[in-house]
Amino acid sequence: MASFSTTATVDDPRISMGGGSTLPPVRGGGDDGRSGSPDYGTRLRRARLGLLVALTPILMLFVSFTSAYIVRQGLPTLDPRTNTLVRDWIPVKLPRLLFVNTCVLLLSSVGMELARRQIRREAALAPAASVSAASTGEEKKIPWLAMTVVLGLLFLTGQWMAWRQLAALGYYVSTSPSSSFIYLLTGTHAIHLMGGVLALLVAGAAS
Amino acid sequence: MATHGFAGQETHAHAAPQGFIRKWIFSLDHKIIGLQYYFLALAAVFVGMFLSLLMRIHMIWPTVALPLVGEIKPEAYLSLVTMHGTIMVFFVLTTAPQGGFGNYFLPIQIGAPDMAFPVLNMLSFWTTFLGFIVMLAAFFVTGGAPLHGWTGYAPLSALPSAGPGEGLGADLWIISIAIFCIGALMGALNFITTTLDMRAKGMSMMRMPLTCWAWFITAILGLLAFGVLLSGGILLLMDRNLGTSFFVPLVTVNGQLTGHKGGSPLLWQHLFWFFGHPEVYIAILPAMGLCSQLLSVFSRKPIFGYKAMVYAMLSIGFLGFMVWGHHMFMSGMSPYTAFAFSIMTMAIGVPSAIKTFNWLGTLVRGKIRFSSPMLFAIGFVSLFVSGGISGPFLAQPVLDIPLHDTAFVPAHFHLIMGVASIFGIFAATYYWFPKMFGRMMNESLARWHFWFSFIGTYCIFMPMHYLGMAAQPRRYSQFTELQYLAHLIPLNKFITYAAIVTIAGQLIFVANLFWSMFKGKKASDNPWEATTLEWTTATPPPHDNFGGRTPVVHNGPYEYSVPGAPRDFVMQSDPAIKAAH
Amino acid sequence: MGLVLLIIIWLITFVSTYFFIAKTWWLPVGASASAASIDHHFTITYILMGIVFVAAQVGLGFLVWRYRDRGGPSNKAEYSHGNTTLEIIWTVLTAVLFVGLNLMSSSIWASERFRPAEANAVRVEVTGMQFAWYFRYPGPDGKFGATKPELEDASAGGEGALGLDSKDPASKDDVVTGTMVVPVNREIEVILRAHDVIHSFFVPAFRFKQDAVPGLAISMHFTPIQTGDYEIACAELCGLGHYKMHGIVKVVSQEEFDKWLAAREAEKQ
Ligand code: HEM
Ligand SMILES: [Cu+2]
């Protein structure tokens, strides 16, 4: 890009953008004055963007825990008794139940996606339905959203039972580094999920 | 709230909430929230400054009994250091430039009626406020405030038995920071969404004022960094209260086993500095953006290299996440890793240098008006250069051997991060005060304030370089124990005197601020003859910022002294400067 | 106003620079083999950065004065958005300067930290605890005996403070002192440990600093080249007594060192 000279005049200016785009933005626009609240499409777009942005710190939180886990796993520590570095990572044998829980969680993800499609279809059909009052497929409707919530709660219960099993085996939060990480990761994940279930309940109540 | 009753509040237009509480306390209006953040930071900066005054006095007169506080006990000194650093970094430098001015002016400068999520915005302020209260509470619990420094290195910060203040005080300190993280994350979310989604017609990214770019990039840094600090805080709290050993290996305090084993103190440092280094950019980027803006406005000249400025900020933001290890050269980290970090750190010096060159380039052949915001902007450039020069010393591991954890480090970071961004905050206050309160600040008081602050800052922090080279370690309350420090005591005395005078000088600012709020000269809508959108609207701006109009942008943000134009500035919303044939 | 700014900025610049150049306050006299090379690199960085500092500040002062608003219609600012060529030039220049400086110092860093201590170095274990330094010499067997955390008794000082296990045969000849004594012109290997929190072993005269981290035993080396007493400071915040956690390194001739060590051994028997 050439350097901008000082010769620009109002009659003959190079556009004063430092070479930047002069096109209006694709999205955006202060079309929504606060006197009337922004229309549904704008709100939806904004909420989606916000959610996407909000996922970043949550991701960072888990990345941070996970990298701490990986670092700690490979880390030798000084045994003052022998003056040598030792590795003291002893993995915890995980309860079988956790595998089942994982399947439940995957299933609930599927349920979530189906619920989303269903709601979108309904939203698309809504005007037609109100006009013709036709109950197209009303009877066959599967309550995917409710099922997702149930599966989520099932997962949380499963995790709780897994914690109980671990505790019964003598693995508490402070027992060993690996057990600390298990409780930490599953605990924060559970809180994360509770947030999700709560959001679904709100969504369910609203729809 | 302190914001109550300033001039011109009645101009708020339609649909504005009625009632004191909705309007001033739990307001959803980004402008009120911005002011709330600003006054929170103002309160915090006075607490922080007062603590630093006590520190400096204790260093020189350890036994003197002060009015109100009495004698400062030796054990209180480190608590003062810790709280001073923490309050300054979190509740001043992260709060005022971003939460305060960013909140107030980002939406207006991009032509939006509010932030994207007003409720979230309100929550983020009150969360931050709660964090501040919890932080202050640490002073008043048994054992007092923690003594582990603002960096909170484990195991010192993880063991209640490691010292007074490491009990409940330290828990409160961690909890406060965790609360702060959540507030900051909510804020960052709002800033990013607003910038991406709510720009007025014609306001392309490359037409945004550099202030908006700075707030936007700062928000991204915050979004990536605060989650990591939060995770570190959670682990630290678990180590302290649940008996886990993330950061604590097998240690004995006073010959007593603590029951921990196998943790890694370095893990905390990695997590902390992964946040900590971006944090210093969070503190300084808004000030950089603002000073770019002011240099252009008051030189009556377009900014030199707008694009380069944007790319420099972006690369600072990007590289800022790859240099955290430069705080750990002496920590026991692998020396090979240290070398890699040092190369990255030297690389990040480059965009910072570019910015400095461009600031100087903006002044060349300008027509400089020395209004108070400009004085502080010029002061900022000078401080930024002075603080920046010591960076390449600390960034080289070899030179960090003698300099690490000496007074050289506080000298460096106070100049480049601390006082430089404080200068940014001052400049912003003088610049935007007319828009926020409808009145001008007193110019001659402002000048006095500038001279006190500018000269005072150099008198305090320049000598700290000498102390550091002479190997005076930081976080020392007394210099009587080591013989080689004895000859530095006169210099330390000088610093204390300078600090007392400088801090006294800040009273001029407070007086001016509150006096002008009620008694200042009435301001016009565009007193500085600037081009950005906030100067197109009423003073103070109506509730929806533009009084029902929706601004349309036709020009870049820095069109000053356009040949042939009727005035020496073309506003962003003015008809477009005609395109080439 | 422009002129006042110029004067103040220049004054600050020249006064600060004067004290740097006059070395009124300066690095302590170097007394180790690496001090010379570190100081040399310090000086290079210092001169280059000093030039940048003075140039930038003097330039800033000059520009604000030269381009002040003089009033009148003839006084116009230039309408320019920058100059890409200049931009590229100074980007490249600073990149070369900064990265080049760092590469120049890399060989010093390598000899300080990449290279392990020589096999015949004098080994000393340095342990930091709130708020004292202890030094341990392995004795004729060249082996450090076991220490046990549960045996630690800070008030006992010396071996007691380290929790030395007297049952371990290797610990029989270990010498523990509160003052570090080392022979001149020999490489010293220090093995840094900490009992409670992080401390940092800082000997300004040796240009030596390294954190002592609990849970790690960090091995480092330095070579004193001048006899005398040198102060040790703690450079990492470790609690209340941080500012008084100091010690002394005594650098003596090899004979004196041998005599001293033999005397300590004899005391133990
Ligand atoms: C009134 C001006 C100020 C004075 C006189 C002052 C003085 C001090 C002193 C004496 C220390 C202790 C240095 C040490 O021994 O390590 C310190 C530390 C610190 N200051 Fe300031 N300061 C001032 C303003 C600021 C500002 C504006 C900031 C904002 C960033 C700041 C941030 C810090 C931080 C982060 C620390 C480190 C605390 C720690 O070591 O944990 N200070 N300051
Ligand atoms: Cu950093």
Ligand SMILES: [Cu+2]
């Ligand atoms: Cu210490």
